[in-house]
Amino acid sequence: xxxxxxxxxxxxxxxxxxxxxxxxxxxxxxxxxxxxxxxxxxxxxxxxxxxxxxxxxxxxxxxxxxxxxxxxxxxxxxxxxxxxxxxxxxxxxxxxxxxxxxxxxxxxxxxxxxxxxxxxxxxxxxxxxxxxxxxxxxxxxxxxxxxxxxxxxxxxxxxxxxxxxxxxxxxxxxxxxxxxxxxxxxxxxxxxxxxxxxxxxxxxxxxxx
Numbered sequence: 001x002x003x004x005x006x007x008x009x010x011x012x013x014x015x016x017x018x019x020x021x022x023x024x025x026x027x028x029x030x031x032x033x034x035x036x037x038x039x040x041x042x043x044x045x046x047x048x049x050x051x052x053x054x055x056x057x058x059x060x061x062x063x064x065x066x067x068x069x070x071x072x073x074x075x076x077x078x079x080x081x082x083x084x085x086x087x088x089x090x091x092x093x094x095x096x097x098x099x100x101x102x103x104x105x106x107x108x109x110x111x112x113x114x115x116x117x118x119x120x121x122x123x124x125x126x127x128x129x130x131x132x133x134x135x136x137x138x139x140x141x142x143x144x145x146x147x148x149x150x151x152x153x154x155x156x157x158x159x160x161x162x163x164x165x166x167x168x169x170x171x172x173x174x175x176x177x178x179x180x181x182x183x184x185x186x187x188x189x190x191x192x193x194x195x196x197x198x199x200x201x202x203x204x205x206x207x208x209x
Contacts, residue, residue, distance in 0.1 A: 003111045003132055007140040011147045013100040016107065017073050019147055020096060021065060029142035030135065048081060057117075058084045073098035088117015109136070 009016045019026055023044050027035045032049040039045075043064040050057045061081025068075045074097045082089035092113035099106045111132075 001113055001115070003113075003129060004109075005111070005132060005136055006106055006108045007136045008101075009105050009107065009140055009144045009147070010103065011105055011144060012103070013073060013098050013105045015147050016105040016143070017070065017098055019143055020098075020107070021068050021075055023063065023065070025146060026139075026143055029139050029146065031138070057087075059090065060084055061090075083117050088115070088120065090115040107140075 024035050024038075027033045027046065030048075034047040034049075035044055036047065037045050041064075043062050045062055046060075048059045048061070050059075059081040061079060063077060063079040066076045066078050074095065077094045077096070079090070079092045079094070081091075090113060092111055095110045097108045099108065
């Protein structure tokens with residue numbers, strides 16, 4: 001299946017480009033996504049959870065930016081995931097191309113993917129297109145918020161001195177042995193998203209979208 005979509009971010013093209021190629025930075029913008037680590041070759045490992053009624057479908061996989069051309073602002077990503085219970089999986093190639101339109105950056109996304117198992121039910125009747133559009137809208141708003149967010153405050157000198165003392169070290173949280181803390185968000189509600197997408201479709205039919 002192939003999807004051709006686009007969304008806009010109210011930010012300069014260079015800022016949007018830097019955000020989109022930083023997978024750890026934008027992963028929290030997709031509900032249910034978790035980055036658990038990465039390899040030296042740029043392959044990121046993670047999980048994606050979708051709540052379907054009383055159960056949660058959990059997928060484990062990888063995503064990697066295969067190509068990133070800063071001159072044309074075009075990036076190609078490949079993602080692969082399998083259901084932890086062995087009930088299907090998903091494979092996708094996503095090509096994002098950024099276009100500057102003044103103070104707005106338009107992102108054209110072409111996704112070529114296959115999906116099996118429980119998530120495949122959303123492919124019926126074009127619903128997966130509507131769900132993807134809804135996800136992209138929320139994703140674009142989140143990316144813009146992260147771009148506009150001020151950088152984290154640098155620790156002041158007094159804090160640094162206190163942290164260096166035995167008392168400060170004792171009060172500090174225990175070390176994690178260098179392990180990376182996962183970047184995570186709450187599982188996405190499949191049925192909730194389904195009805196939101198359905199509502200968007202109804203609004204378009206009646207000329208309210």
